[in-house]
Amino acid sequence: MMPLTIALSKGRLLNPSLLLFDKIGLTAVSDRGRLLVFDSTDSRCRFLLVKPVDVPTYVEQAAADIGIVGGDVLLESDRDVLCPLVLGFGTCRIVVAAPGGNARALPGRPRRRVATKYPRIAKRFFSEQGIPVEIIELGGSVELAPNTGLSDWIVDLVETGRTLIDNGLEPIAEITTTHAQLIVNRASQKIRREEIGDLIERLSKELPC
Amino acid sequence: MNELSLRANSPRSPSPPASLSAEDVLRRLFRGWAYIEARFDVLQPMNDGRQYDLGQTYNVADEVGGLLSLRPDFTSLVAREAATMGRGIIRPLRQSYCGTAFRKPDRAGDRRREIRQSGVELIGASGLLADAEIVALASEGLAALQLKDTQIHLGHVGFVHALLRSSNLTEEGKTTVCNLLARHDRTALAVALTNRGVPGKTATALDAVLDLVGSTAVLDRARRLTRDSNALRALEQLEELIALLSRSELPVPVIIDLTEVRDRSYYTGIRFEGFVPASGFPILRGGRYDNLVQQFGKAEPAVGCAFEIDRIAPMVAGKGTADIETILLCSPANRWAELMMQARALRAQGQRIALDVSSLPPDQLNAYRSAHGITRVLVSESDGTLDAKGDRR
Numbered sequence: 001m002m003p004l005t006i007a008l009s010k011g012r013l014l015n016p017s018l019l020l021f022d023k024i025g026l027t028a029v030s031d032r033g034r035l036l037v038f039d040s041t042d043s044r045c046r047f048l049l050v051k052p053v054d055v056p057t058y059v060e061q062a063a064a065d066i067g068i069v070g071g072d073v074l075l076e077s078d079r080d081v082l083c084p085l086v087l088g089f090g091t092c093r094i095v096v097a098a099p100g101g102n103a104r105a106l107p108g109r110p111r112r113r114v115a116t117k118y119p120r121i122a123k124r125f126f127s128e129q130g131i132p133v134e135i136i137e138l139g140g141s142v143e144l145a146p147n148t149g150l151s152d153w154i155v156d157l158v159e160t161g162r163t164l165i166d167n168g169l170e171p172i173a174e175i176t177t178t179h180a181q182l183i184v185n186r187a188s189q190k191i192r193r194e195e196i197g198d199l200i201e202r203l204s205k206e207l208p209c
Numbered sequence: 210m211n212e213l214s215l216r217a218n219s220p221r222s223p224s225p226p227a228s229l230s231a232e233d234v235l236r237r238l239f240r241g242w243a244y245i246e247a248r249f250d251v252l253q254p255m256n257d258g259r260q261y262d263l264g265q266t267y268n269v270a271d272e273v274g275g276l277l278s279l280r281p282d283f284t285s286l287v288a289r290e291a292a293t294m295g296r297g298i299i300r301p302l303r304q305s306y307c308g309t310a311f312r313k314p315d316r317a318g319d320r321r322r323e324i325r326q327s328g329v330e331l332i333g334a335s336g337l338l339a340d341a342e343i344v345a346l347a348s349e350g351l352a353a354l355q356l357k358d359t360q361i362h363l364g365h366v367g368f369v370h371a372l373l374r375s376s377n378l379t380e381e382g383k384t385t386v387c388n389l390l391a392r393h394d395r396t397a398l399a400v401a402l403t404n405r406g407v408p409g410k411t412a413t414a415l416d417a418v419l420d421l422v423g424s425t426a427v428l429d430r431a432r433r434l435t436r437d438s439n440a441l442r443a444l445e446q447l448e449e450l451i452a453l454l455s456r457s458e459l460p461v462p463v464i465i466d467l468t469e470v471r472d473r474s475y476y477t478g479i480r481f482e483g484f485v486p487a488s489g490f491p492i493l494r495g496g497r498y499d500n501l502v503q504q505f506g507k508a509e510p511a512v513g514c515a516f517e518i519d520r521i522a523p524m525v526a527g528k529g530t531a532d533i534e535t536i537l538l539c540s541p542a543n544r545w546a547e548l549m550m551q552a553r554a555l556r557a558q559g560q561r562i563a564l565d566v567s568s569l570p571p572d573q574l575n576a577y578r579s580a581h582g583i584t585r586v587l588v589s590e591s592d593g594t595l596d597a598k599g600d601r602r
Contacts, residue, residue: 002486062489080319082393084419184393187491190362190466191484193422 004045004195007064009052009073013180016089017068021045024202056081056183065188066196071178072157076118082184085200088207090180091159093171094121098153099146101170115145116155125155125175143167231518231525232307234353235327242346244305244329249286251311252277265313279311284330284513285501291332292505300333300509307518319490321519328495328515332502335510337446340479340497341453344463347483347493347514352460354516354525356485361459361493362422362466363451363481367443368431369418369470375437376411386415390470393419411435421467425451431467443478450479475501479512485524492520535582537574539565539598540589548589574598 008017018028026045032038036049048064055069056079067081070090074083096114115136116122126133136151143163145151155175158164164171182203189196229237236246255268255276266278280286283306291302307327314320329346331339344363351359369390373383382405389398395416402412414434421427428448432441447465454463461483469480476496483493495514502509536555540548552562569577574586586598 084393084395086396185489187484187489189393190422190464190482191358191360191486 001195003039003043004066004192004199005048005064006045007048007050007055007058007067007069009055009067009069010049011052013052013068013070013090014049016087016180018047020068020087020089020203020206021047023206024199053077059183059185062185062187065185065192066199067183068180069183070157071176071181072118072121074181074183075176075178076120078120080186082186082189083181084184084189085182085204085207087180087182087203091177092179093158093177094118094155094175095158095164095171096125096153096155096173096175097143097158097164097169097171099168099170101172103153103172112153113151114153114155115142115151117142118155118157121175122155143169231354231516231521232325232327234525235350235516236305236307238346238350238353239305239327239329242303242329242342244303247287247290247304247306249280249283249306249308251279251309253280253286267311267313280308281312282310283308283326283328283515284498285504287330287513288332288502288511289505291330291509291511292502292507295332296507301339302332303329304332305329323519325518325522326515327518328513330511330513332511333509334512335499337449337453339510339512340446340450341457343495343512343514344450344454344479344481345457345459347481347495347516348454348459348461348463350516351483351485351493354521356492356521356524357487359461359483359485359492361461361463361481361483362469363447363463363479364465364467364469365443365447365479366470366473366476366496367446367478368440368467369415370473371437371440371443372411372414372418372435374439375435376407376415378405378407387470387473390415390418390468393468395419418470419468421465423465425465427465427467447479481514483516487524488520490517490520492517535561535563535584537563537565537578537583537586538589538595539568539574539586541591544589544591547593551589551593551595 008014021028021040025042026040028047029038029041037046039046048058050058052070052073055067056074056077058064059067059081060079068087070092072092072094111132111134113134113136114122114126115138117138117140119135119137122135136145138145142154142156144167145154146169147167153172154169158171161171182200184196239246252269255278266281268276268278271277287304287306291304295302305328308325310324310326311322312324314322329343331343344361348361351361373386376383376386378386385401386398389401398416402415407415417434421431425448428444431444435441451463451465469482472480475498477499478497480496481494482491485492493514493516497510497512499510502511538548538552548564552564555562563581563583577583578586587595588598590596
């Protein structure tokens with residue numbers, strides 16, 4: 001039987017993800033250095049280290065059977081994957097923030113400009129709220145946008161809120177709370193359902209109630 | 210009975226010749242089941258009654274201002290033919306197709322623009338035997354393609370439809386619940402069912418749908434979830450079908466799967482998908498769609514399936530051994546007329562003959578043989594005999 005391939009997000013979710021798999025006996029080999037692909041010590045699993053934003057793609061397109069990804073990335077990606085388990089870490093909020101908590105647009109602008117790494121989430125939110133906005137997609141350092149006149153607001157992921165405060169921003173609306181999620185390829189769920197079902201059950205027992 | 214009992218005891222289908230494509234293998238199978246291949250133009254009128262989302266099709270204007278689309282699928286074209294040109298033909302109709310459909314890649318998970326499919330449609334037949342014919346044909350198709358460790362997941366949309374009807378959900382609520390079921394998102398599903406006031410028993414049943422996959426014990430578990438007569442009838446139909454398929458010893462295992470809720474407005478009865486470990490996508494889809502043909506003015510039952518050739522072909526390429534050898538006929542110069550006549554005679558015997566039109570030197574001949582699956586090289590001698598220069602088998 002082929003090892004189960006698990007795509008892990010590099011960055012803040014990596015260590016808690018590896019710890020969770022370790023708890024159910026799927027321990028990553030220790031001498032992995034800078035490898036992006038490595039096995040569990042019992043060779044039942046193969047871990048892939050990928051950029052968080054790519055995890056849903058790896059799973060949807062079957063390069064991995066399973067993945068762990070932040071809820072923010074999953075919401076933004078809109079990929080066709082199964083989401084059978086919410087994990088107990090990586091909890092964040094996606095918020096709309098403005099300088100000093102001031103919701104007004106800059107003078108002379110017909111509509112508010114919103115800078116974000118999450119254009120889909122932002123567009124969906126403002127559309128549901130009936131607020132016309134202009135979305136400006138950025139790749140990072142979104143907090144800079146209002147302070148340079150690039151945007152009125154931002155939509156961003158907030159863990160502690162410290163970065164917002166340091167940049168003179170305050171939340172004016174919360175869009176959603178997200179958590180790390182286990183995602184599964186649709187066909188893998190069918191063809192390896194017992195193996196994956198067992199893994200999900202064992203993982204769920206390790207999660208905080 | 211369990212899923213293992215559905216495995217084949219019967220011998221596998223004969224190996225497809227190495228040179229046969231997945232389409233060739235399936236064409237042969239479809240012919241063997243008495244399906245007649247229908248052919249359709251790539252450009253199709255958009256005002257023929259089909260209900261398409263224009264945003265999903267590739268459209269062009271014709272010379273008089275009408276709208277044409279590149280055919281986005283085959284099933285609706287077969288249904289249209291059956292309801293119009295085939296209206297007077299005694300039922301059931303057995304039609305097959307093989308070709309490329311064109312759709313914009315906006316469907317979740319499917320990035321293809323060109324979708325190669327081979328499939329069959331059984332029009333005008335309802336009931337157990339018609340359903341069984343299509344599932345059995347699908348199973349034999351997977352076996353004929355020699356794909357390893359394939360599975361067919363078979364369900365019946367009537368069960369979830371009935372649960373949704375008894376849920377008091379609005380249409381928007383049903384869509385939301387189905388989307389969450391389709392993503393196996395139990396956490397969000399629980400919130401949605403609570404927020405929408407779905408009665409506890411129905412909410413429990415809808416959540417439990419996600420566990421209804423496996424052996425026939427699944428049917429018993431499903432029965433315990435509801436007393437709805439429509440849901441129970443769907444389970445009964447599925448049980449009869451599984452029992453019949455089990456007795457007929459299909460070559461591919463069938464797993465009962467009631468978890469699939471997508472395309473709920475399209476399918477009206479059984480639905481199934483085929484999977485293979487080497488592909489992260491279904492390689493086969495099928496089911497009963499009794500509401501399709503009536504779009505063209507004539508209501509009648511229909512059931513069919515389609516093989517995803519794009520996903521199958523890479524796994525089939527190079528498999529099996531040739532049941533017809535390919536022979537390269539060579540000749541010294543000036544014997545071309547004799548060579549062509551000898552080739553004609555051999556072809557008439559069913560042989561596949563390539564002529565050495567380049568007069569390849571011996572060192573290139575071997576490379577050519579390897580590259581093109583040539584099994585034998587015959588040299589036409591001056592006395593008219595054919596001299597074997599090697600046999601790769």
